[in-house]
Amino acid sequence: MTESKPKASRWNRPRPNGALMGLLGVVNRWFLLQGLPLLRHIPFVRDLPLVHAYFWVRDIDLPDADRRSLESAVNSGTVAFMGPNHPEFGADWMVDKEISMYVAPQMASWADRGIVAMAPKFWGMNNLVANDGGEAAKDYSVERALEGEGVLLHPEGSVRWTNDRVHALFPGIAQMAMNAAERTEKPVYIVPIVWKYRFVRDVSARMHREMGILEKGLELPRGEATSVPRRFHALQVHLLAMRMKRFGFGDTAGDFFERQSAFQRHLIGALEQHYHTEDAESVDKRIARMIRAIRSKLSVLGRDAATADKRAALKEHIAMAEEAKRLGEFTRDIYGSAMLSQEQLFESLKRMRDRLLRGGWKNTMAIMMPRPFGPRVVHVGVPDAIRVSKVAEAHAKDYEVSLLEHTRLRMQEKLDEINARIAPDVARFSHPNPFTV
Numbered sequence: 001m002t003e004s005k006p007k008a009s010r011w012n013r014p015r016p017n018g019a020l021m022g023l024l025g026v027v028n029r030w031f032l033l034q035g036l037p038l039l040r041h042i043p044f045v046r047d048l049p050l051v052h053a054y055f056w057v058r059d060i061d062l063p064d065a066d067r068r069s070l071e072s073a074v075n076s077g078t079v080a081f082m083g084p085n086h087p088e089f090g091a092d093w094m095v096d097k098e099i100s101m102y103v104a105p106q107m108a109s110w111a112d113r114g115i116v117a118m119a120p121k122f123w124g125m126n127n128l129v130a131n132d133g134g135e136a137a138k139d140y141s142v143e144r145a146l147e148g149e150g151v152l153l154h155p156e157g158s159v160r161w162t163n164d165r166v167h168a169l170f171p172g173i174a175q176m177a178m179n180a181a182e183r184t185e186k187p188v189y190i191v192p193i194v195w196k197y198r199f200v201r202d203v204s205a206r207m208h209r210e211m212g213i214l215e216k217g218l219e220l221p222r223g224e225a226t227s228v229p230r231r232f233h234a235l236q237v238h239l240l241a242m243r244m245k246r247f248g249f250g251d252t253a254g255d256f257f258e259r260q261s262a263f264q265r266h267l268i269g270a271l272e273q274h275y276h277t278e279d280a281e282s283v284d285k286r287i288a289r290m291i292r293a294i295r296s297k298l299s300v301l302g303r304d305a306a307t308a309d310k311r312a313a314l315k316e317h318i319a320m321a322e323e324a325k326r327l328g329e330f331t332r333d334i335y336g337s338a339m340l341s342q343e344q345l346f347e348s349l350k351r352m353r354d355r356l357l358r359g360g361w362k363n364t365m366a367i368m369m370p371r372p373f374g375p376r377v378v379h380v381g382v383p384d385a386i387r388v389s390k391v392a393e394a395h396a397k398d399y400e401v402s403l404l405e406h407t408r409l410r411m412q413e414k415l416d417e418i419n420a421r422i423a424p425d426v427a428r429f430s431h432p433n434p435f436t437v
Helices: 018-033 064-072 091-103 111-120 120-125 134-147 170-181 202-220 229-244 256-272 283-300 305-327 342-356 359-367 391-425
Strands: 059-060 080-085 108-111 129-131 188-199 378-383 386-388
Touching: 018 091, 059 091, 064 091, 080 091, 080 134, 080 170, 091 108, 091 188, 091 378, 108 111, 108 134, 111 120, 111 129, 120 129, 120 359, 129 134, 134 170, 170 188, 170 386, 170 391, 188 342, 188 391, 202 229, 202 342, 229 256, 229 342, 256 283, 256 305, 283 305, 305 342, 342 359, 378 391, 386 391
Parallel strands: 059 378, 080 188, 108 129
Antiparallel strands: 188 378, 188 386
């Protein structure tokens, strides 16, 4: 879900088809997530390309206690708004679908309007709610939740595809739950859900392959003879130098993270000379507001020769803002630990390819449906659901903010709990962090 509010007139109300949704749940499980029945449990055979599913998930680890928490909050007698984290584009949709098959096989799911627009009738039959619907989409979602079907939204506002951090949340999940609470005596819940992807073996060879693709595509020095962490470090350093040159910023003193932060501040400062936006509590929101302001100006310009220079300037400003956003995705607070895990390297490389290598069908597929580097387990956790109450209008905004922060904290606590439980397995294939040496 996004903060933008496009006109609702373009939005098409979904028409869910239960039989189709059930069939796609089976297809999702066999061919996209976990692989073919029976064969997927046989060692060696389970890792054959025609046996393991596209996203190569050997197991979905959902502890019994978490399963019970999910079932008690999402059923025909409750009004449930499920909010999962967003650690990996593509595979997340499939985990969403699998979880829905456990408790709400006909739940409504929010999706980007661009995805739904590719096949609106098909996705409407799958109960996907395009996020360009404004109040009509919210009203439809509340209706479905009141009927006991459940609604799923990815609430993270600054999606960075990180396995270990839950970022600030968008307000939609709280707003819809509060709306529903005003309309029913049934219990209304925000149901946080988190998951963490973990590789079950060393995937260094695939990491080298991906880094080679990035080095070639971005015309950076090749690092074939080095170790995975050193090659990754060199890739990041060379990329930072290239992007600084691209935007006319001279290199600065300090370690990698300090130089990157100085570059980001330079870009934001340059943009703020042209665009005045509301104060925001985070750098992410400042950048997001600037991007919206620039795109708004660009959208009203004509396409004739008289506006060509203005269009070019605005497009350059969008590029600067997108670069500032990208620089905030690989930061010391998340990637400054003593060790870097395979999962952190995977998510970073996939983000890099998405942000900077977008030409050609291979890159398009790698962005939309990123292939994992090897077999993995999805560790799912379900914190206690948050009961949503009716509140006086004068206190609604404060209550909304409280619900969002409470939800984010429960998600992060459960994710930390999962990480602590699987830490020995993750550590087996982790690397000393070259950014902190």
